[in-house]
Amino acid sequence: MTDALEHPHPHQHGPVGRFLRTNLPILLVVAVLVVAVVFVAQDRWRRGAFFIGGATLLAAALRLCLPTVRVGLLAVRSRPFDVGAYTLLGGSIVALAATISSLGVA
Structure with a gap:
């Protein structure tokens, strides 16, 4: 009974489960x-910049929503x-990405 309370997710035992x-x-x-x-490697600078800004905004959302021990x-x-x-x-990167000229850059 105590094992079920200590480990509520039996599929996440071991080092891999803890790491994830x-x-x-x-x-x-x-x-x-x-x-x-x-995207950047394929010379898609604008899309790459949007994704970098999006990743940073995702980090902000995760940091806001998850408890400190989970982030x-x-x-x-x-x-x-x-x-x-x-x-x-993240907002600055997205704003800068929006100003990149789309002529010649996808």
Whole structure:
């Protein structure tokens, strides 16, 4: 009975389950950044910049919604500071991406 209380998710036993539980938020952000790098590598600067800004805004949303013990590496300072910094940076990147000329750049 105590085992069920200590481990409510039996499929997440072991080091892999713990790693994913702890680092899933940062892995989601990194996945979006990988998409951004693919766009930039294909000379799609504007789309890549939008994805970089989106990844930063995703980090802000995850930091705002998840408890500190679940956000892993997204927790740098206090929650208000992190959310504000991620939002300011992500919003600035998206705003700059919107100003990139679409002539010759997709």
